[in-house]
Amino acid sequence: MLRDSEINVRTATKIHVRRLMQNSLFVVLLAALVALLAFFANEYRFEHDLTQNARNTLSQQTREFLGKLKGPIHVTVFATSQDARGDIRKMAQEFLTPYQRAKPDLSFGFVDPREDPKQAQAASVRANGELVLEYNRKTEHLLDYSEPAFVNALMRLARSSERLVMALTGHGERRLDGIANHDLGEFGKQLADKGFKTAGLNLALAQEVPANAALLIIASPQVDLQPAEVEKIRQYLEKGGNLLWLIDPEPLHGLQPIAEMLGLILGPGVVVDPDAQQLNVSPAMAIAASYDGRHPITADFHLNSVFPFARQIEANESGDWHVTKLIEVAPRGWVETGKLDNKITFNKTRDVPGPVNIAVALERSVEDRTQRVVVVGNGNFLSNTFLGNGGNTDLGVNIINWLASDENLITLQPRPTIDSDLQLGRGAQYFLTYGFMVFLPLTFASIGLMIWWRRRKA
Secondary structure, three states: OOOHHHHHHHHHHHHHHHHHHHHHHHHHHHHHHHHHHHHHHHHOOOOOOOOOOOOOOOOHHHHHHHHHOOOOEEEEEEOOOOEOOEOHHHHHHHHHHHHHHHOOOEEEEEEOOOOOHHHHHHOOOOOOOEEEEEEOOEEEEEOOOOHHHHHHHHHHHHOOOOEEEEEEOOOOOOOOOOOOOOOOHHHHHHHHHOOEEEEEEOOOOOOOOOOOEEEEEEEOOOOOOOHHHHHHHHHHHHOOOOEEEEOOOOOOOOOHHHHHHHOEEOOOOEEEOHHHHHHOOOOOEEEEEEEOOOOOOOOOOOOOEEEEOOOOOEEOOOOOOEEEEEEEEOOOOEEEOOOOOOOOOOOOOOOEEOOEEEEEEEEEEEOOEEEEEEEEOOOHHHOOOOOOOOOHHHHHHHHHHHHOOOHHHOOOOOOOOOOOOOOOOHHHHHHHHHHHHHHHHHHHHHHHHHHHHHHHHO
16 A cells, blocks of 8 residues: 555645646647737737827828829938937838828838938938928928828829919909908918919909919909900800809809809808807808718718808709709708898798708810819808818818819818827826836735745645
8 A cells, every 4th residue: 555655745746747737738828829919910900099189090081092192102211310309210100100001002211311411412301300202203391290291292292283273363352372361371371282383363464364274263352353354254264264263242243244154043142050159159150061972072071161151052054064062051041131130030031941052063074174163152261260160171172172173182181189288186196106106016016925825835
């Protein structure tokens, strides 16, 4: 018979072997799990942006825009390893990597301007950290590491040729370079950022609308045009010129022949939107949330736009013109034909009930090419005062892109970064400091000691 000591030794040996096998199996399974996780991490990617405005993730509109760009994009980062701002190369790499994931044929490289000054001089680089974008045999320089700036630079590169936007002047119109509240100066800057060239056109001096103009803007003239000027506009349209006409609730000042040519129906009155009162603004501030989703200008456009003192716009679909209604406002409002005062009420006998259409797009074929016209019953929405409201900027840029036959570049502007700094009170700071640096380490150490003590006793 075996002695008790031998039995204990054999039992202890079996237990030791069993624990060794268990530990070995655990190590093997852990290694297999790590290898499996590494494999899936390499094959599949999952990200979740926890920032308030998803500032570390490209917007859906930017990804769609990048998908429309055909051909490779190369970005050269002219930066030293270190700068007063930190590691600029690392900053540039982190900024460009999301774009590379969205567009795999986007590549980037680094050049140290101190080690290779000739290349930096040849590229006309003036600042450390400057990006030089190359696409479509053109280049753009960029210092602003932000999504809107990067997308705007790509838009400028994507345009196959220069687009000239001309605005009628000489009759008190809203100016594309004006700084007054009613002018369109800020909108003009937006167009310049996106690769358009803007200029004024006084038809009292010019013989005609230049043939190289991508489109003409007529923005609410305040005095009558001369018949000769109107004739020049008519000839421009007869030849297939594109037009953006902003019409406020006021006389057409000699442009009635142009309205008749386009088949426009312009009734009197101002759109009244009772829903605006819920936002503590004037009921004459029509808010648009309904758009024609089939038209390139408003497809996938879901931002609210603001149209102060708008007028109803309709058009007869007759002759060669194909008409699309773009924007409806005031579903519970009406067109007020009386005076706008503190007691505005709907009058069944004279007012037109909503919803009210305030913009139309017209198309027709002229000499084997497509002519495009957009008429909006409001000029305020693109003015310096109201351009920043809701989706006004995006809508205006989409209109210009479509009129310039660049509908492939129609996109919503990337959202601004609205994240704010995290401000912690003294109590929260103490909690985080002592909780994570003292309490949790001591807790884990105590648990470890308890487990070690129990195993030793066993």
